[in-house]
Each structure stands twice: as structure tokens, then as C-alpha cells.
Amino acid sequence: MTLYGVGLGPGDADLVTVRGRRVLEEADVVYSPGRLSRSVATEHVPEARIGDVDFPMTRDEEELRRAWKAAAAEIAPRARDGTAAFVTLGDPNVYSTFGHLRRTLAAFHPDVGVEVVPGVSAVTAFTTALGVEIASGSSIALREAARGASPTGPDRMVLFKVTDVPVTHEGLVDAGYDVVYGRRLYMQQGETVVTDDPEALADRDYYTLAYAEKRGLDPRPATAAFDDGAETESEPAAHTDGGVEPTAQTDWGAESTADAATASDIASVERAEGEACGDAVREGPSR
Numbered sequence: 001m002t003l004y005g006v007g008l009g010p011g012d013a014d015l016v017t018v019r020g021r022r023v024l025e026e027a028d029v030v031y032s033p034g035r036l037s038r039s040v041a042t043e044h045v046p047e048a049r050i051g052d053v054d055f056p057m058t059r060d061e062e063e064l065r066r067a068w069k070a071a072a073a074e075i076a077p078r079a080r081d082g083t084a085a086f087v088t089l090g091d092p093n094v095y096s097t098f099g100h101l102r103r104t105l106a107a108f109h110p111d112v113g114v115e116v117v118p119g120v121s122a123v124t125a126f127t128t129a130l131g132v133e134i135a136s137g138s139s140i141a142l143r144e145a146a147r148g149a150s151p152t153g154p155d156r157m158v159l160f161k162v163t164d165v166p167v168t169h170e171g172l173v174d175a176g177y178d179v180v181y182g183r184r185l186y187m188q189q190g191e192t193v194v195t196d197d198p199e200a201l202a203d204r205d206y207y208t209l210a211y212a213e214k215r216g217l218d219p220r221p222a223t224a225a226f227d228d229g230a231e232t233e234s235e236p237a238a239h240t241d242g243g244v245e246p247t248a249q250t251d252w253g254a255e256s257t258a259d260a261a262t263a264s265d266i267a268s269v270e271r272a273e274g275e276a277c278g279d280a281v282r283e284g285p286s287r
């Protein structure tokens with residue numbers, strides 16, 4: 001019948017959409033590409049209905065194609081005879097493993113129907129977690145910044161895969177950007193960190209993004225006048241932490257480090273998930 005690609009959201013089980021949860025509850029089998037996505041899915045689906053697909057820890061394209069053909073061969077009959085779901089963190093169509101599966105099914109099992117249930121992507125969730133507003137009239141670009149890259153150009157950027165924060169930071173600041181980082185936002189595994197201090201994130205964690213804004217931008221939406229204080233009442237503005245776990249600092253200051261006892265568990269979860277996403281995840285701290 002159908003394979004559903006279900007976006008699980010950034011990692012907290014209650015950020016799965018109502019439709020996504022219904023599909024997971026009704027599916028005969030739910031495939032998860034990594035341990036993080038599996039831990040979210042099992043909040044909604046009994047372990048007995050979780051199916052695993054194996055991915056090699058490689059960037060070799062031939063090997064990856066072989067792995068995706070094998071995964072599609074496993075999943076196609078289950079989707080043909082019933083309902084199967086394949087989960088990904090965030091949204092299935094944003095930097096996700098699901099694209100590989102969809103293309104492989106289309107090539108080798110074209111009779112299998114595919115539907116996508118969108119998920120809350122880190123592309124949008126970062127705004128609330130970092131206290132950023134993308135006001136009407138402004139533009140924003142999505143970039144990757146792995147291995148210390150510092151892409152520049154657009155006025156505002158959300159950067160994914162920020163695996164060497166101090167090096168990326170230096171390039172962005174030199175190019176005239178203010179930068180804020182978010183690590184493990186709305187994730188039930190690992191500690192959420194929001195900070196503008198690159199040294200607080202010197203250790204490597206694949207689930208790190210950045211928001212970079214050119215210094216001196218002034219979009220002036222109508223209500224920006226309230227920020228100047230000229231038209232405000234005496235009441236202070238309401239402050240929200242955007243639903244981020246209490247460990248997050250909303251003043252963008254430095255955060256404490258993760259519990260050492262769980263650090264290696266988190267690192268191995270990160271490696272498995274990152275490699276399933278097609279990333280070679282380096283061992284150990286970045287510096």
C-alpha cells in the first residue's frame with residue numbers, strides 16, 4: 001500500500017505532529033535509520049513494531065548505493081503488503097536520509113506508493129529556541145558549515161552541521177556577523193545549549209546549528225518602535241524561554257558541560273545518527 005516518510009521533529013517526543021503520531025500508531029512496521037530517531041519513535045510505537053535498516057559507516061558512494069538498495073528491498077514488500085513508515089528527525093525533506101530511500105524506491109520498486117508527513121524542522125525550531133524573529137520583509141538562507149566552514153554572503157543565515165564551532169565562529173565574526181549557537185534544541189537526549197560563546201561549544205556535537213546575522217541590519221518593522229522605549233508602558237515585556245529545557249540559557253551566555261558519565265553514550269548516538277544522515281562523524285573533541 002504505502003510507505004510514509006514521517007518527520008519526528010527535533011527530538012522531543014511531544015513535538016511529533018498529530019498526523020505523524022497517527023501514522024506511526026497505524027503502521028505495521030516503523031523503520032528508523034538511527035538510535036536517536038528510534039528513541040523518539042518508541043515513545044509512540046512499541047519496540048516490537050520497530051524495524052531496523054543497516055547503513056555502512058562510509059562516504060563511499062558505491063557502498064551507500066548498495067546499502068540503500070538493500071534497505072529498499074527490505075522495506076518495499078512491507079509497504080506493498082501493508083503500511084510501513086520510515087522516520088527521520090526534523091523534516092523528511094530537509095537534509096535527510098529519506099531522500100535516498102525515496103529515490104531508490106522510485107528506481108527499483110516504482111509500484112510502492114510514498115507519502116510524506118512533514119515534521120518540525122530545526123530550520124524553523126531554531127527561531128524560538130534562540131529567541132530569533134525572522135520579521136516580514138527579511139530574507140534568510142540555509143547553509144551547511146561542517147568542519148570549520150564559514151559561509152558568508154546573505155544578511156541572515158541558519159547554518160547546519162556546525163561541527164567546529166570556534167573555527168566557524170572566527171570566520172563569521174571576521175566577515176561581520178553576530179552569531180548565536182543552538183545545540184540539541186528540543187532534544188530528549190543530551191543537554192540543550194544556547195550560547196554566543198564559541199568556546200562553550202568547543203567539543204564536537206553533530207546536533208549543533210548557528211544563526212548568523214550581519215551586524216547593523218535594521219529591518220524596522222512597525223512595532224520595532226516599542227523596542228526603542230519611546231512608546232512603551234511601564235510594564236516590562238514578557239519573557240519566554242521558548243519551551244527550551246531549563247538547562248538552556250536564553251541570555252545566550254555560556255552553558256555548563258554535559259554529564260561526563262553520559263558523554264560517550266551521547267557521542268556514539270551522535271555518530272550513528274550522523275552517519276545514517278550521510279555524514280562522516282569524527283571521533284572525539286574537535287580540538
Ligand SMILES: C[S@@+](CC[C@H](N)C(=O)[O-])C[C@H]1O[C@@H](n2cnc3c(N)ncnc32)[C@H](O)[C@@H]1O
Nearest residue numbers: 010090091094095121122160161184185207208
Ligand atoms: C542531517 S541534518 C537533519 C535535519 C533535519 N531533517 C531537520 O529537518 O531538522 C542534521 C543537522 O541539523 C541540525 N539539527 C537538527 N536537529 C537539531 C536540533 N534538535 N538541535 C540543533 N541542531 C539540529 C544540526 O545542524 C545537524 O547537524
